[in-house]
Amino acid sequence: MSLIKWIDFQTLGDERGSLVSIEQGKVVPFEIKRVYYIYRTAEGVSRGYHAHRNLQQVAICLVGKCRMVLDDGVTREDVWLDCATKGILIEGGMWREMHDFSEQCVLLVLASAPYDEADYIRNYEEFLAITRQSRIATSLQC
Numbered sequence: 433m434s435l436i437k438w439i440d441f442q443t444l445g446d447e448r449g450s451l452v453s454i455e456q457g458k459v460v461p462f463e464i465k466r467v468y469y470i471y472r473t474a475e476g477v478s479r480g481y482h483a484h485r486n487l488q489q490v491a492i493c494l495v496g497k498c499r500m501v502l503d504d505g506v507t508r509e510d511v512w513l514d515c516a517t518k519g520i521l522i523e524g525g526m527w528r529e530m531h532d533f534s535e536q537c538v539l540l541v542l543a544s545a546p547y548d549e550a551d552y553i554r555n556y557e558e559f560l561a562i563t564r565q566s567r568i569a570t571s572l573q574c
């Protein structure tokens with residue numbers, strides 16, 4: 433099963449242009465507690481390189497493009513974010529990296545909780561160990 437889960441936002445466009453509205457309790461599968469955006473990323477810079485223990489996020493590239501890598505500790509996939517009407521759902525326990533930001537890229541992120549450094553796993557080896565442990569725990573339940 434693919435790690436890439438898209439959320440499609442309806443475009444409310446008319447002859448003046450396009451508009452997307454994101455309302456609590458509609459297509460985003462969590463309560464939105466925080467919104468942040470990444471922009472003016474310097475050329476050649478990659479970001480992310482972390483997972484979250486619990487945080488859920490939806491990332492939407494409003495302008496330009498960037499390449500998102502998702503990794504669940506077993507599978508690694510990458511995808512271009514380049515569409516203002518499509519968000520990528522990033523659930524807890526998912527390592528993410530963002531690469532190849534275009535000059536004008538604006539990446540909007542909706543998050544299920546306020547910022548909490550304790551929820552971050554910033555070390556890839558630690559992330560692999562945690563995901564390995566949780567796979568063992570899940571397999572023992574069956």
Ligand code: TYD
Pocket residue numbers: 466468470478479480481482547
């Ligand atoms: P970080 O999450 O490491 O950025 P990225 O994963 O995109 O490379 O965040 C960069 C810095 O900003 C770090 O010091 C934490 C801080 N920060 C906040 O204070 N609040 C936030 O909501 C976010 C996302 C980051």
